[in-house]
Amino acid sequence: MKLLTKELIAKFPKLYANEEKKTSDVEIIAKFFNPCGAQTWYATEFDSDDLFFGYVNLGDSQCAELGYFSLSELESMQLPFGLGIERDLHYKGHKLGEVMV
Numbered sequence: 665m666k667l668l669t670k671e672l673i674a675k676f677p678k679l680y681a682n683e684e685k686k687t688s689d690v691e692i693i694a695k696f697f698n699p700c701g702a703q704t705w706y707a708t709e710f711d712s713d714d715l716f717f718g719y720v721n722l723g724d725s726q727c728a729e730l731g732y733f734s735l736s737e738l739e740s741m742q743l744p745f746g747l748g749i750e751r752d753l754h755y756k757g758h759k760l761g762e763v764m765v
Contacts, residue, residue: 667696667738667751676710679717687761692718695752700743705733706763718760725765 675693682690696705702723709717714735721728738749 665748665750667735667749668694673710673712676707676712679709679711679715681709682717682760687764688759690760692755692758692760692763695755696738696749697752698741698743699747699750700745705738705749706758706760707733708760719764721763728764730764 707716707718
């Protein structure tokens with residue numbers, strides 16, 4: 665699966681654009697997930713090349729955190745049954761504060 669399209673890339677603010685905003689005001693642009701597990705990446709900013717900023721929950725909400733993750737790492741993950749990380753095509757958008765539980 666192609667994780668990003670040109671149209672989606674155009675929607676992302678640049679890195680640090682949301683730095684002074686409250687989490688309740690920061691829009692999540694894309695949601696990526698592991699179809700074989702509980703890992704989820706919520707992307708809020710993108711450098712238009714490889715680096716995202718967002719909220720990452722690797723299956724334990726006690727250890728979930730804001731941080732950087734890369735497109736190339738998501739694309740290179742090899743999961744069971746020949747699957748890879750996917751973008752939620754039905755994701756309708758939320759504010760960052762809504763997913764940070």
